[in-house]
Amino acid sequence: MLNKFDPEIYKALRKEIEKQKNTINLIPSENIVSKNVLKIVGSIFTNKYAEGYPGKRYYGGCKFVDIVEKVAIERACKLFNSEHANVQPHSGSQANMAVYFSILKPGDKILAMDISSGGHLTHGVKVNFSGMLYNTCFYSVDKETELINYDKVREIALKENPKLIICGSSSYSRIIEFEKFSQIAKEINAYLLADIAHIAGLIIGNLHPTPIGYADFITSTTHKTLRGPRGGLILCKKEFKERIDSLVIPGIQGGPLVHVIAAKAVAFKEAMTKKFKKYQIQIIKNCKKLCEELQKRGYRIVSGGTDNHLFVIDLRDKGINGLFAQEILEKVGIITNKNLIPFDPLPPSITSGIRIGTPCITSRGMKEKEMEKIAEWIDETLKNKGNEKILKDIKKKIRRFASEYPIYPE
Ligand code: PLP
Numbered sequence: 245m246l247n248k249f250d251p252e253i254y255k256a257l258r259k260e261i262e263k264q265k266n267t268i269n270l271i272p273s274e275n276i277v278s279k280n281v282l283k284i285v286g287s288i289f290t291n292k293y294a295e296g297y298p299g300k301r302y303y304g305g306c307k308f309v310d311i312v313e314k315v316a317i318e319r320a321c322k323l324f325n326s327e328h329a330n331v332q333p334h335s336g337s338q339a340n341m342a343v344y345f346s347i348l349k350p351g352d353k354i355l356a357m358d359i360s361s362g363g364h365l366t367h368g369v370k371v372n373f374s375g376m377l378y379n380t381c382f383y384s385v386d387k388e389t390e391l392i393n394y395d396k397v398r399e400i401a402l403k404e405n406p407k408l409i410i411c412g413s414s415s416y417s418r419i420i421e422f423e424k425f426s427q428i429a430k431e432i433n434a435y436l437l438a439d440i441a442h443i444a445g446l447i448i449g450n451l452h453p454t455p456i457g458y459a460d461f462i463t464s465t466t467h468k469t470l471r472g473p474r475g476g477l478i479l480c481k482k483e484f485k486e487r488i489d490s491l492v493i494p495g496i497q498g499g500p501l502v503h504v505i506a507a508k509a510v511a512f513k514e515a516m517t518k519k520f521k522k523y524q525i526q527i528i529k530n531c532k533k534l535c536e537e538l539q540k541r542g543y544r545i546v547s548g549g550t551d552n553h554l555f556v557i558d559l560r561d562k563g564i565n566g567l568f569a570q571e572i573l574e575k576v577g578i579i580t581n582k583n584l585i586p587f588d589p590l591p592p593s594i595t596s597g598i599r600i601g602t603p604c605i606t607s608r609g610m611k612e613k614e615m616e617k618i619a620e621w622i623d624e625t626l627k628n629k630g631n632e633k634i635l636k637d638i639k640k641k642i643r644r645f646a647s648e649y650p651i652y653p654e
Pocket residue numbers: 273334335336337338364366412413414439440441442465475476
């Protein structure tokens with residue numbers, strides 16, 4: 245038994261279970277998978293090597309692995325109405341890497357959203373491979389509205405003439421208009437990549453427009469609103485199938501994580517159900533409610549609200565920074581992450597904001613009435629940051645409250 249053989253790791257696991265059970269997780273990029281997904285990701289498929297693709301493997305004994313991968317590909321194509329899917333990327337970052345390597349040469353120019361407006365590290369940030377290899381120019385949100393200004397994106401695109409335009413974000417709380425991005429890309433003959441890592445579940449639920457038909461490539465993670473195992477996904481037209489597949493393996497990866505691909509297949513099947521659609525609707529309802537409750541209590545939300553599963557609070561007028569807020573909230577059992585606000589004067593290690601999202605708490609069964617309580621606890625905690633007694637009291641309440649909601653939902 246693990247507890248006897250490796251008490252160090254076993255103890256950390258027990259503590260993590262306890263923490264997930266007794267706290268409120270508001271990190272928008274995380275989720276709580278179903279029992280079925282959890283079971284298959286911990287299955288003996290982890291034992292199998294399967295370099296290559298169904299029917300064309302470098303290893304023997306792949307008969308059952310082939311079934312799994314074929315089903316995962318078929319389900320991904322059906323879910324998103326895509327001509328082709330590659331389900332092998334180990335992560336969202338590797339999905340992006342495969343797309344870049346398939347169409348760009350080092351030094352080529354890409355145009356992407358800057359990180360303080362909501363762009364991701366892999367969208368050309370200097371410290372990331374994407375920023376090291378490619379010449380990136382950025383668009384930001386509008387300073388006044390904090391929304392994407394498509395005229396401005398077009399202006400930059402015409403001036404810079406990038407080979408690839410990337411849309412999709414880690415913290416933008418509004419609808420992304422893929423059609424407008426597509427028009428801009430077409431005008432300058434650039435490729436368009438839609439990175440839907442955050443909003444994949446909302447797209448499946450028809451709660452956000454789809455990039456299918458507009459983007460040449462679509463990348464995603466499978467573990468955020470999609471509620472599957474940690475991993476990546478690439479969708480593309482048939483014409484790019486060969487290029488993408490050969491870039492994933494042998495281009496940038498070796499053996500696929502078969503247990504994860506099996507869990508992706510199960511998650512895709514779950515995503516085809518009415519229950520999944522209802523779940524996505526509730527994520528947004530909860531997010532809007534939590535956002536409104538915080539606004540009522542005087543918090544400024546970037547762009548003035550949310551249309552999706554997340555939002556960013558600007559803490560500058562509260563006299564605290566994102567790092568401090570993250571730490572004090574964690575102390576009482578509310579898990580968030582510090583986040584840059586557009587044009588943030590503070591560095592990414594400190595930030596002026598925190599990012600809040602509702603996929604996890606919705607998976608645990610919370611609804612609008614719980615959002616009122618959570619907003620109240622966030623407010624009380626930040627207001628009473630110096631009062632240990634009050635903070636202890638809030639922590640107790642949160643522990644009692646959170647432990648009522650399952651961390652192993654169906
Ligand atoms: N793209 C976006 C928009 C993301 O938000 C993320 C992760 O946060 C990624 C890509 C990368 O995903 P991963 O962490 O699986 O590499």
